[in-house]
Each structure stands twice: as C-alpha cells, then as structure tokens.
Amino acid sequence: MPTVSFRVDGVDHTLDVDVRTTVLDLLRERLGNTAPKKGCDHGQCGSCTVLLDGRRHLTCLALAVSYDGAEVVTAAGLGEGHADGLHPVADAFLRNDAFQCGYCTPGQVCSAVGMLDELREGHPSHVTEDLDAEVDPDDDELRERMSGNLCRCGAYVGILAAVRECVASGGEA
Amino acid sequence: MRPFDYLRPDDVATAVRAVADDPDARFLAGGTNLVDHLKLGVARPGLLVDVRGLPLHDVEVADVGGGTVLRVGANVRNSDLAAHPVVRREFPAVARALVSAASAQIRHQATTGGNLLQRTRCVYFQDVSTPCNKREPGSGCSAVEGFARYNAVLGASPECVTVHPSDLAVALAAVDASVVTDGPAGERRLPVAELHRLPGDAPEKDTVLEHGELITAVELPASPVAQRSTYYKARDRASYAFALASVAAGLELDGDVVRDVRIVWGGVAHKPWRALRAEEALRGERFSEEAVLAAADAELEQAETSPGTAFKVPMVRGATALVLGRLAGGGR
Incomplete structure (x- = not known):
C-alpha cells in the first residue's frame, strides 16, 4: 500500500492507504475527523468541502494518493487561534440561524471561508457583469459563489445573511 | 471500485509511455469526473497515471507559427484560468464559460x-x-427512447444521442484555440473544434486522440472575434448544472456589417457544434436580429428532434440572437 502524508488541522499524519481511498474517507475513517460529511459522495452536494492547500475542495472526488503532502483545514480546525475556538464565519452562521440539521454546515463554513479569499483576490463569477471591473459582492454574487453547497433544510436565507455579514466585516479568515 | 496501480510521473515522456504501453491504463488529472466513474464502475482501469505532477502548470504568452498565442498548460486549474487577466480581457467567452461550469470547489x-x-x-x-x-x-x-432532456439535436447517430458536457470546449472552439498533444507518435496540434468527434458507429470514442496521447497545453490565438466574445448557458437551475443549450460567439463588426463571426453551440451535439452555415450566412451582411435568426435557422435545418428535445431548437436559436445582440451592443 502506498504511504501518504497529510497535515490536517495543524497536525501531521503519515499513513499507508489503499490506493482507492478518497481524502474524505481518509479524514473520516482513518483519522476520525468527521467534520467533513459524506452527503452524496459524487461531487454534487458540497458537504465534504474542506480547505486543501488554502482552497475549497470536494474531498469525495479527490484520491488521497493524488493529494499526498497536502495541507487540509476542516471545519473542526478553522477555529484554531480564534476567541472561543470559533472562526468568525462559524460565529456568523450561529448568530444568523444559518442551519437547521447542521449536516451541510461544516462544508458551508469551509466553502464560505474559501469564497471570501476568492473575493479578495478578485475572482470573477458567473454573475459578474464586467469581467474587468472590481467585483461588487451583492447577494446575487454571494448566492452564485455558494451554489456548490446544497442545504436540504433550506436554510439559505440564514446562510446568505451570515455570508453577507462576513463580507461586510472585511471577510476575516 | 476495482483495485488499480497508481503512478505519478514527473515528466511527460514517462507518463505517455506508461499509458501507451498498457491498454488498461488511463490518465488521471483533477479527477472530478474520473474518480466518480471509478466509484460508479463506469471506468475500471488497471493503471492510473496521475498527470498532476507534470510541469504543465503555466499560462504564458508564446510565439507560435508567426502569431502570438496564450499558451495554457494542461494542468492549469479552471478557477485560475477564469481569473487570469489576459483571459478576461482577450478571451471573455472562455472566462465566462469556465465560471458557468460546475461549482467553485470543482x-x-x-x-x-x-x-x-x-x-x-x-x-x-x-x-x-x-x-x-x-x-x-x-x-x-x-437514451434514444428514454430520458431525452439532455440529448443531442445535431449530428447524433442511432448508436448514441448524447452530448458533450464541457462548457470550456465550446468557448475554446469559438476563439479558434488549438490543443497541443504529446503521444507515442510525437507532438501534434489540432484545433479544439476537431478534438471531439460525432458518435457515428463508434460512440465509445469521444475524441480523435490515440490511446496514450496526452493533452499538454491549449493555445489561444488573439483575434478581434476572440476579444469581442461571450458565452451564454441555458440550464434547469441558475447555477451548478449542465447546459441544456449554450452559445459561445465572437463578433467583429465593420460599422454595422459583419466582418467576421464565430458561433459554436454546446449541449446540442456529441461535440461543440460550430455553426458554419450560420456564420457563412452572416459574414458580409448588415447586422440585425432578423439576420441572426435567419442564420440560426439555416444551421438548424439539420436538426433532428424528438418530443423530449424539441425545445432545444428554439432555445439555441433565441440564445444565439441574445448573445450576438449583446456583442453587437458592446457587451461581452
């Protein structure tokens, strides 16, 4: 079996894996980190989203052998170094009632953190009118940029409010 | 999932040889489609050759055959390509197609x-x-007599009625981009518009590439039609869905006369469908919505529909008028 190394939420791990193991299964089944969720397991729901080498990724579509050496931050590790161990985006989700069952929430929070970085870097989106101008992060932009994370409870109104608040406060990450 | 061997070479020649020498081998890139196919049993390779370690990560301006092209390494991520300033400025259809596809994570x-x-x-x-x-x-x-909403209306065969799902390929075809490949027979260049094939009696072959032939780069030549180009995608929900029909178009006007035009349709055929008849009908004509609709009609005379796909003909016709009207008005 191949040996892979991952840094997960600040801790280094080296382990032998079956070549078929996804990063999601490595995190959940081998390392016991159940923050990323297995929703659809086919890249359609976003509940397995983590930050991988600083960008939001779907871990269900990533083979562990292919991402050997990566640094992963899950929703469980986002709060590291923040007051009360709570990342400002997670805090905004709490205060804005941005979930009901909570299953999609770790993926939503990781996705929002990644999205704030992309906004800061000026990435365009599908609804950006002028590709050459600075992006105006209005609600249409935020909805489009979060469209890779489904919420079956339909907490989108709260999610949008939480994300809007993070953008307004400077998108601290 | 069937067990497989895994290789991650760091040079192109080794990667090409590894796949070329093994009929059961496949290249693995980002994995967003292939990893799913491994789970579903759609793909059952004996060997995966991971190309993400190959040095194909750069976007650079290069001189090729006397012209200037933007040379995009095969490993450049869709997100980085969409955000690249030269792509946004000189090839807006490509940037628009990329950001209309999948989700930010993917x-x-x-x-x-x-x-x-x-x-x-x-x-x-x-x-x-x-x-x-x-x-x-x-x-x-x-699919011929099944769920038809995503079926082709152009160039299908009795053996296969499906469409190619890529948005990027449609936009690249509209800006006259080429793919550069390396394979057992050496390096070659071919237009993106000729990369994919119609299904005919061999629908198992999506492209003209040989086994072991690897795309190493895509080259985008700067041009007036590329500079004034855009992409429109009609789909069942506002985001994160494949195209029912899409249009990539570029337009160069001389006053109100069409000097040059590109029209490529997605979601309607087994490959990006370059609407050559429509382009020919418009070149040299005064630009008007009526002229665009007549040109689209000339192309769509070849369409073959079923009750499940009939909606695509007016959809792609209207989308073509919308897109070219937007370009004529200075939008991108």
Missing part, C-alpha cells in the same frame, strides 16, 4: 486538459445497469 480541482476530456453526463452512460453503446459498445442505447 473549478479549483478540475484542469484545462481534463475539462476537455470529461465524459458525457448521460444518465444511462453513468448507470452500469443499463445498456449504453458508449460505455459498452454493442449493448444498445437507452
């Missing part, structure tokens, strides 16, 4: 070469319990 993982080689999302192709000539040649086509 665009960070998916690569330029891999995007072009993704496979159909036909529900029958992805369901190994049903017949599918593309997945299992000779087993039959379930």
Whole structure:
C-alpha cells in the first residue's frame, strides 16, 4: 500500500492507504475527523468541502494518493487561534440561524471561508457583469459563489445573511 | 471500485509511455469526473497515471507559427484560468464559460486538459445497469427512447444521442484555440473544434486522440472575434448544472456589417457544434436580429428532434440572437 502524508488541522499524519481511498474517507475513517460529511459522495452536494492547500475542495472526488503532502483545514480546525475556538464565519452562521440539521454546515463554513479569499483576490463569477471591473459582492454574487453547497433544510436565507455579514466585516479568515 | 496501480510521473515522456504501453491504463488529472466513474464502475482501469505532477502548470504568452498565442498548460486549474487577466480581457467567452461550469470547489480541482476530456453526463452512460453503446459498445442505447432532456439535436447517430458536457470546449472552439498533444507518435496540434468527434458507429470514442496521447497545453490565438466574445448557458437551475443549450460567439463588426463571426453551440451535439452555415450566412451582411435568426435557422435545418428535445431548437436559436445582440451592443 502506498504511504501518504497529510497535515490536517495543524497536525501531521503519515499513513499507508489503499490506493482507492478518497481524502474524505481518509479524514473520516482513518483519522476520525468527521467534520467533513459524506452527503452524496459524487461531487454534487458540497458537504465534504474542506480547505486543501488554502482552497475549497470536494474531498469525495479527490484520491488521497493524488493529494499526498497536502495541507487540509476542516471545519473542526478553522477555529484554531480564534476567541472561543470559533472562526468568525462559524460565529456568523450561529448568530444568523444559518442551519437547521447542521449536516451541510461544516462544508458551508469551509466553502464560505474559501469564497471570501476568492473575493479578495478578485475572482470573477458567473454573475459578474464586467469581467474587468472590481467585483461588487451583492447577494446575487454571494448566492452564485455558494451554489456548490446544497442545504436540504433550506436554510439559505440564514446562510446568505451570515455570508453577507462576513463580507461586510472585511471577510476575516 | 476495482483495485488499480497508481503512478505519478514527473515528466511527460514517462507518463505517455506508461499509458501507451498498457491498454488498461488511463490518465488521471483533477479527477472530478474520473474518480466518480471509478466509484460508479463506469471506468475500471488497471493503471492510473496521475498527470498532476507534470510541469504543465503555466499560462504564458508564446510565439507560435508567426502569431502570438496564450499558451495554457494542461494542468492549469479552471478557477485560475477564469481569473487570469489576459483571459478576461482577450478571451471573455472562455472566462465566462469556465465560471458557468460546475461549482467553485470543482473549478479549483478540475484542469484545462481534463475539462476537455470529461465524459458525457448521460444518465444511462453513468448507470452500469443499463445498456449504453458508449460505455459498452454493442449493448444498445437507452437514451434514444428514454430520458431525452439532455440529448443531442445535431449530428447524433442511432448508436448514441448524447452530448458533450464541457462548457470550456465550446468557448475554446469559438476563439479558434488549438490543443497541443504529446503521444507515442510525437507532438501534434489540432484545433479544439476537431478534438471531439460525432458518435457515428463508434460512440465509445469521444475524441480523435490515440490511446496514450496526452493533452499538454491549449493555445489561444488573439483575434478581434476572440476579444469581442461571450458565452451564454441555458440550464434547469441558475447555477451548478449542465447546459441544456449554450452559445459561445465572437463578433467583429465593420460599422454595422459583419466582418467576421464565430458561433459554436454546446449541449446540442456529441461535440461543440460550430455553426458554419450560420456564420457563412452572416459574414458580409448588415447586422440585425432578423439576420441572426435567419442564420440560426439555416444551421438548424439539420436538426433532428424528438418530443423530449424539441425545445432545444428554439432555445439555441433565441440564445444565439441574445448573445450576438449583446456583442453587437458592446457587451461581452
């Protein structure tokens, strides 16, 4: 079996894996980190989203052998170094009632953190009118940029409010 | 999932040889489609050759054959390509197509070469319990009389009625881009518009590439039609869905006369459909919505529809008028 190394939420791990193991299964089944969720397991729901080498990724579509050496931050590790161990985006989700069952929430929070970085870097989106101008992060932009994370409870109104608040406060990450 | 061997070479020659020497081998890039196929049993390779370690990560301006091109390495991520300032300024159709595809997460993982080689999302192709000539040649086509909403209306065959799902490929065809490949027979260049093929009696072959032939780069030549180009995608929900029909177009006007035009349709055929008849009908004509609709009609005379796909003809016709009207008005 191949040996892979991952840094997960600040801790280094080296382990032998079956070549078929996804990063999601490595995190959940081998390392016991159940923050990323297995929703659809086919890249359609976003509940397995983590930050991988600083960008939001779907871990269900990533083979562990292919991402050997990566640094992963899950929703469980986002709060590291923040007051009360709570990342400002997670805090905004709490205060804005941005979930009901909570299953999609770790993926939503990781996705929002990644999205704030992309906004800061000026990435365009599908609804950006002028590709050459600075992006105006209005609600249409935020909805489009979060469209890779489904919420079956339909907490989108709260999610949008939480994300809007993070953008307004400077998108601290 | 069937067990497989895994290689991650760091040079192109080794990667090409590894796949060329093994009929059971496949290249793996971002994995956003292939990893799913491994789970579904749609792909059952004995060897995966991971190309993400190959030095194909750069976007650079290069001189090729006396002209200037933007040379995009095959491993450049869809998100980075969409955000690249030269792509946004000189090839807006390409940037628009990229950001209309998938989700932000997937665009960070998916690569330029891999995007072009993704496979159909036909529900029958992805369901190994049903017949599918593309997945299992000779087993039959379930889509011909099945769920038809994503079926082709141009260039289909009795053996296969599916469409190619890539948005990027449609936009690249509209800006006259080429793919650069390396394979057992050496390096070659071919237009993106000639990369994919119509299904005919061999729907298992999506492209003209040989086994072991690897896309190493895509080259985008700067041009007036590329500079004034855009992409429009009609779909069942506002985001994170494949095209029902899409249009990539570029327009160069001389006053109100069409000097040059590109029209490529997605979601309607087994490959990006370059609407050559429509382009020919418009070149040299005064630009008007009526002229665009007449040109689209000339192209769509070849369309063959079923009750499930008939909606695509007025959809692509109207989308073409919308897109060219937007370009004529200075939008991109």
